[in-house]
Amino acid sequence: MAFFSVFAALVLEHMRPLRRPLPHYQRYTLFIQWLQRKLNAGEYSHGAIAWMLAVVPVLSGVWLVFFLLSGISPFLGWLWNVGVLYVTLGFKYFSDDAERIARLIRAGELDVARTQLEAWRGGDARAFSADDIARVTIEQVMGASLRQMYGVLFWFVLLGPVGAVLFRAASILARRWSNTRGRFGLFALKAFHVVNWLPARLTALTYAIAGNFEDATFCWRTQAPGWPEPEEGVVLAAGAGAMGVRLGQSLNVGEETVWRPDLGTGQAPDADCIDSAISMIWRGLVIWLVAGLLVVVAGWVS
Numbered sequence: 001m002a003f004f005s006v007f008a009a010l011v012l013e014h015m016r017p018l019r020r021p022l023p024h025y026q027r028y029t030l031f032i033q034w035l036q037r038k039l040n041a042g043e044y045s046h047g048a049i050a051w052m053l054a055v056v057p058v059l060s061g062v063w064l065v066f067f068l069l070s071g072i073s074p075f076l077g078w079l080w081n082v083g084v085l086y087v088t089l090g091f092k093y094f095s096d097d098a099e100r101i102a103r104l105i106r107a108g109e110l111d112v113a114r115t116q117l118e119a120w121r122g123g124d125a126r127a128f129s130a131d132d133i134a135r136v137t138i139e140q141v142m143g144a145s146l147r148q149m150y151g152v153l154f155w156f157v158l159l160g161p162v163g164a165v166l167f168r169a170a171s172i173l174a175r176r177w178s179n180t181r182g183r184f185g186l187f188a189l190k191a192f193h194v195v196n197w198l199p200a201r202l203t204a205l206t207y208a209i210a211g212n213f214e215d216a217t218f219c220w221r222t223q224a225p226g227w228p229e230p231e232e233g234v235v236l237a238a239g240a241g242a243m244g245v246r247l248g249q250s251l252n253v254g255e256e257t258v259w260r261p262d263l264g265t266g267q268a269p270d271a272d273c274i275d276s277a278i279s280m281i282w283r284g285l286v287i288w289l290v291a292g293l294l295v296v297v298a299g300w301v302s
Helices: 002-015 023-039 044-072 074-088 091-106 110-121 130-159 161-176 186-210 213-226 230-243 271-301
Strands: 246-248 251-253 256-258 262-264
Touching (some): 002 074, 002 091, 002 271, 023 044, 023 161, 044 074, 044 161, 044 186, 074 130, 074 161, 091 110, 091 130, 110 130, 130 246, 130 251, 130 271, 161 186, 186 230, 186 271, 213 230, 213 262, 230 246, 230 262, 230 271
Antiparallel strands (some): 246 262, 251 256
């Protein structure tokens, strides 16, 4: 049942991808901002309580609806699974953004590409060169593949719709509360580290299988520990090695130069490398689907 739910949700997301602004994301953001205003006194325990209040009621509601619908009809329960997975996935609209930036770079419209990247990533990209834009876009799309697709799918297969919502909620809270006052956001960061640890490594392994396995595993082992966010470093290092491009490196942000460790090997990326990164991610998804189908077939045979 999980395989067919995943397959149906992916087909639906590909044919009718969600577009920003996402209403459910906006409502959840307002809710967690309200929790932060009410509970943030800068203490770790306050962040833990706020995280529980932001996650547990949502997970309970998702499970309760699934339980009720499944009691009426297994088909209704399956439809709920597909619907929850559909709204928690979101890689297609990020890959569309990346493809749009690649087209702008090829057309020489760098100012528009910088504006597009700023709207997606945040921060100041006005001083980015064409190589910088391509490099950061690849990093963004690889990071999105973990947060918006592979991580969601992993936890969905493991725990059903509750798992998909758990991963997305933990991801959102970690990103939203990472720079809050005092120690409030530490619990959210630790919680996402726990739920993201295995999906990040499975994503890195997927890139290695879909690309250059030897270079991917070498970069994973030697370069990932230097990246500020451990799980993202694993994914980016493996992805860069699998593609044979260099990511990371210093960036000029406004009047400052921001140092970042080198990731990957080989050439500096260009617009074509953005398309190659997206192709590698989709190849990796096909690998996951084939593996899932083999498990289903093996279950039927046995």
